[in-house]
Amino acid sequence: MRAWQLSQQLCQLFALVGMMSLRRLRYLSDQDSILGQSQPLVMQQQYGYHQTMNDEPDLSRLARTIGDPTRIQMLALLMEGRALTAKELAYGTDIKPATATAHLRQLVDDKLLDMTSQGRHKYFRLASPEVARLIESLMVFAPKRQRTGPANNNDAICTARFCYDHLAGKLGTRLTEVLLERGLLQTDDGTFLLSEQGETWFEDFGIDTRQLQKSRRQFAYPCLDWSERRDHLAGALGATLAKRMVELGWLTRSKHSRVVGITPEGRSALAEQFGIALHHE
Incomplete structure (x- = not known):
């Protein structure tokens, strides 16, 4: 399975989630119109005091992070459970070390990877078994590629x-x-x-x-x-x-x-x- 196929499938999955949420909101709006209610579509009480829908998990950010072909390749390389250095991950994804560092920073910031330092080296691993479970689950949805070798x-x-x-x-x-x-x-x-x-x-x-x-x-x-x-x-x-x-x-x-x-x-x-x-x- 190629990285771009998995990233494309992930984006499609999140798009589907977004469409389902939008349809639900439209349904609620239609019901309010039918009943003659003028209450706001999503009330503050539904999400707690001083909360809005923006306090929900940011799925679009996660989709952007994992949807990048290089970053999904890095996550796949770490699926065996070992910790790898930035240099090893750069080599495995065929990019320059400086570029790899930027991608790894994004993955760490979004809590998909953990980073530990040993001497002059920084090692990266999946942040939790749940991250591995997410990637493995996405592979189920990704289309199989045809064998060429x-x-x-x-x-x-x-x-x-x-x-x-x-x-x-x-x-x-x-x-x-x-x-x-x-x-x-x-x-x-x-x-x-x-x-x-x-x-x-x-x-x-x-x-x-x-x-x-x-x-x-x-x-x-x-x-x-x-x-x-x-x-x-x-x-x-x-x-x-x-x-x-x-x-x-x-x-x-x-x-x-x-x-x-x-x-x-x-x-x-x-x-x-x-x-x-x-x-x-």
């Missing part, structure tokens, strides 16, 4: 990749399906709940779920996968499960890609313990 890279990222810090692609969705089928996880109003059997299983797997549930981060929830169009496991539990599989030597991180490598040991373990067979390195 080797299919290997595209197949690899669709088979197994990191979505911020949890597993996505065929591997992520299949794992989630197995956890649900075995009753280790249960769905509940847009989130995942851990069963007693699941708590025991994750503990045996080396994951302290009770400690995870005490963290400020949302414990477990479904994240719609852009390539599979099905849910994969996100949240603190999804991130820790991915980390544990890396620690066990089942999976490996790519240095400059979101693609997840699956080791021979990992292939055997995934097949034996989860009944999952994947066919790429």
Whole structure:
């Protein structure tokens, strides 16, 4: 998926939101006319004292920020959960470092990125898992591009990749399906709940779920996968499960890609313990 396609889709999405809001306001205005009321279209009391509609979240600013092709590329590069320097992001987006700095400042100002300093270097990462969830969700709406070159890279990222810090692609969705089928996880109003059997299983797997549930981060929830169009496991539990599989030597991180490598040991373990067979390195 190209950056310009994603930015175009985002702009279309925000335009749709704006049209829906405008239609709602026009409807209210028409109702007032029919009833012979002369009250203002949106009263101050609806938004609190000294508040107006301008105090609502500024969706147009967010659309402008993410809709820029360079900035959406930067966000995509950071989707694997690692922190990168301005120089690395400039190289990855094929722009000059000075230009990259201006784009990064905008992303930090709009709370999409966090910046930390170490010595002479400044490192940038996604501000939260929610930002990654936003980008992944937009990828679901973005049109698929036609292949013009080797299919290997595209197949690899669709088979197994990191979505911020949890597993996505065929591997992520299949794992989630197995956890649900075995009753280790249960769905509940847009989130995942851990069963007693699941708590025991994750503990045996080396994951302290009770400690995870005490963290400020949302414990477990479904994240719609852009390539599979099905849910994969996100949240603190999804991130820790991915980390544990890396620690066990089942999976490996790519240095400059979101693609997840699956080791021979990992292939055997995934097949034996989860009944999952994947066919790429």
